[in-house]
Amino acid sequence: MKLQKEKEDNFLSDTNDMIEISKRDSYIQKYGIDPAITPVYLSYNAYKRIVGYAMRYGSNDLPQKTWREVYGILIGSIKENKEVTVKDAIPVMVGDRAYVEYRSKHYVDTAQFNTAIYERAIQDNKEDFFVGWWHTHPGIGFIFSPRDIETQLFYQGVNPYAIALVFDHCQKESKSYYLGIAGIRLKNPDRGMFATYSNSIELKFEHTMEKMVKNVDKVVKLIDKNMKDVLSEIKYIDEILRKRYLAQLQRNFGLIMVLKRDIKITDDEIEAENEDYYLYEWDPDIDKKIYRIPKFRERIEKELKKYEANLSELNAEKSDPEFRKKKAKYKKKIKEMLAKPTEWYTKIMNDFTKRIEIISPFFDFLDTDERKIIEHFEERISEYSKVLDDLKSRSEFNL
Known part of the structure; x- marks a missing residue:
């Protein structure tokens, strides 16, 4: 039995070596x-x-x-x-x-x-x-x-x-x-x-191993000293800037598209056709149907379209003095409507910039969840900024 067991062990060992060598040879042939x-x-x-x-x-x-x-x-x-x-x-x-x-x-x-x-x-x-x-x-x-x-x-x-x-x-x-x-x-x-x-x-x-360790030790000391403050700033961005200030800005002066209420997604195409509040999940225009324009933005959009139409008529008749007068009036009206959201947006961004100045030197040592908090806020505030800038640009009425 002992001899047989030794033979079995030797056979398994040889077989393992053959498999390993075979795999190694194939890699050597392919990659050199x-x-x-x-x-x-x-x-x-x-x-x-x-x-x-x-x-x-x-x-x-x-x-x-x-x-x-x-x-x-x-x-x-x-x-x-x-x-x-x-x-x-x-x-x-x-x-x-x-x-x-x-x-x-x-x-x-x-x-x-x-x-x-x-x-x-x-x-x-x-x-x-x-x-x-x-x-x-x-x-x-x-x-x-x-x-x-x-x-x-x-x-x-x-x-x-x-x-x-x-x-x-x-x-x-x-x-x-x-x-x-x-x-x-x-x-x-x-x-x-x-x-x-x-x-x-x-x-x-x-670098030399000694230099690698010496340099990284300095970095670790800075991280140990500052990470508590960095994490505090990240929490502030999430809890205060995003969930409170930006959310309040969107509620009072909504510009970012918002989800429609009472909308349900279904994979049944017939059901989606028969019921107004059902949307077919494979509909290529589903994003447009799920979201709606906030009331504040909708009001500004209507004013812009009305003013653009009025100015187009005046421009067509070449009533230049009247055109310039109306244009200045409409421009002032839209500017007044956007004044408050612009002020709030600027304050939020200034606050965010201060926080980022503290976080930035240590951004490389944050993990995915921590980075995502910052990135998510940036994405949302960027969406708001793009719409705000677009409305301001349109209020110039460069027809």
Whole structure:
């Protein structure tokens, strides 16, 4: 039995080696090098963002019981199929003590990142894209959990060069991992969840390791000193500027399109045709039918159309003195109607600008949820501004 067991073990070992060698050979033939062992060049910018965000949730200055893992994505390129360059590391989310749960909204955010990176790459004539992901193991070290293997399978399955960078602040300035970071890849991703991994992928750095650590330590100190204020400003933007001031501006002087009441979406086309308050979900004009113009904007739009019609008639008859007189009168009337919303909008934007001045130096160390609060406010206030500017432009009556 013992001899038979040894033979079985040897057979399984040989078979595993054959599978691994076969996979490696196919990659070598296709890419000219085994992607699983391709070295990685890590920029200081990417390292700074990883450490800066990671140490908000895991550092020697925090109680160990409060340490939490964080997750992000890596942006870069592949140099001649021989080296992965990591140019940026975007923080995405914070998880629990031992894992990060990727929620559905983060898949949407990641897809938006991918689109933005692609568009920027075309604009700048670069070849940047997702080259992997990064996460932290505070006090755990450079290992892969089953969840990590699953995540790496996703990245490496699409891109055989994809790298996982793992940061553990407890390893920082150690002899083996001076930067506290390691590169990990699956050796044999074709085996799925049974894949083995290497945590000793060669890492190259933009500066000397000592300089990388020294510089990032200065950044971390600034983050520790200012992050509480930064988060307070983000909360102010969400709770005060967006939910109170901008909402009040929209209620009193509505310019942004608003949802119609009593509208229901259905996938039944016949039902949508027979009932006025039902809309067919595949209707190409559904957005136009769901939203309506606020009453304040509707009133201004009516005035503008009426004045434009009056001026067009005067202009057609070439009554220049009368035309100029009427034009000045109408222009003043619209300006008066827009005076209050313009004043409120200006105050809100001035307040927002003050908050952003505090947040801006630390924007790179915010995660998706924190950035989204700022971006959402910017989108809403921008919508309001565009309509306001359009109405002002039309009030010039340059027919």
